[in-house]
């Protein structure tokens with residue numbers, strides 16, 4: 001087997017999706033612990049605190065108690081090399097999260113046993129469904145009182161429209177939580193509360209009818225046997241093909257904070273989750289095992305580390321191999337560039353990578369030429385599909401306190417827009433600068449960063465725009481007429497694409513009716 005094939009076979013690139021507070025951060029930390037990337041749980045939070053101390057921007061994150069950034073971590077687990085793409089938990093940063101999901105091969109869904117399926121999980125699941133992303137489910141916090149487990153599975157099936165296949169089954173819950181039974185091999189893993197700290201392996205009992213079960217579990221052993229009869233009769237058997245096609249989710253139970261059920265989850269994850277899959281470009285599907293290097297950018301982030309005042313473009317490697325110093329073609333601008341210093345984020349630390357394989361994420365230093373959605377190749381004209389921009393739902397005008405800082409403002413706004421968290425629109429009729437975002441918090445972040453990173457004192461104020469649509473038309477003449485008539489509503493986005501800024505929904509509907517030949521699009525695929 002070629003090295004490329006061997007490397008890609010061991011890659012597992014995934015993201016954790018959940019509603020805030022379900023336990024994503026805790027589980028991430030435990031995955032690192034079990035993977036051996038950190039020695040003692042608690043390190044992730046410790047590092048976070050250290051970062052806060054050195055970065056003003058992170059100060060905002062701390063003040064708000066939310067995670068603004070999304071990071072990438074690579075760690076080994078057994079034979080596998082796992083890439084975990086973290087997604088920001090706050091709903092205001094959903095666009096970033098959605099785009100991150102375009103760069104993974106599978107996802108892990110965390111559900112709080114007391115809360116069941118929550119809003120944000122529904123939205124994230126919708127995005128996963130677009131690409132039929134395979135999903136493993138971890139039902140968390142079994143050490144607390146929660147809802148009936150069968151009811152939770154029913155809810156996942158009904159609300160998320162995906163078949164559940166329980167792989168483990170919990171014995172009791174809350175104070176009566178005793179462990180999990182593994183439906184695959186009939187082994188019971190007993191629970192011992194183990195907050196944080198090191199890995200402790202509890203007792204394992206072989207077989208459901210083992211007298212040791214009754215000895216240890218008392219009445220709960222009989223309860224378990226009864227429940228399992230019900231579960232095995234009513235639920236779907238594990239079907240890996242259905243899982244990989246995104247139709248079925250294998251379900252695990254546990255308690256992340258107690259390190260419980262995490263080992264089973266991780267073992268199953270590296271075993272079941274797919275390695276990098278073929279991906280579509282506008283021209284043709286690309287196999288990961290193709291020798292030619294290809295990749296696409298799904299995220300751009302500025303000033304992650306104040307010591308490096310640069311922007312980093314996150315690129316997912318889709319085929320071939322990246323080697324330090326190689327030349328790549330930046331397809332959109334038609335130029336070949338040499339990449340000497342790509343970075344990776346191994347358990348949160350920047351390191352220069354010598355090579356990267358399909359499924360890996362590398363960070364490229366970006367001085368303004370790279371945009372979200374850009375494709376890189378070794379020469380072929382390819383364009384990866386499916387990295388979306390969404391029409392913002394909230395708009396603000398940026399007003400400068402010191403008019404002499406106009407240049408700095410423009411630079412800052414354009415760079416923030418490149419990252420994709422806010423979008424910038426310049427109306428044709430005046431010199432305004434209008435920011436658009438999906439969540440209101442993004443405006444605070446933008447104002448804060450303009451001041452902190454670009455030294456621009458600006459305020460954001462209300463503006464009479466309710467919604468935006470990208471406009472295009474096949475009939476050039478007619479489009480000219482449309483532009484003429486609608487001059488006052490038109491603007492250019494950060495990429496010089498024409499956008500219709502509607503003051504009201506009614507205005508938009510009227511325009512759509514009046515100009516049936518013109519396409520009004522709520523998303524722009526990059």
Ligand code: G4P
Nearest residue numbers: 019020021022023024025026140141143144255256257258
């Ligand atoms: P998130 O990233 O999905 O937002 O969730 P996070 O891991 O931060 O967990 C949210 C809260 O749930 C945390 O408590 C965390 O300790 C708790 N938690 C996570 N897993 C379990 C579990 O298995 N059992 C129980 N009982 N609790 C769990 P917190 O009080 O908000 O934060 P902290 O003070 O513990 O840091």
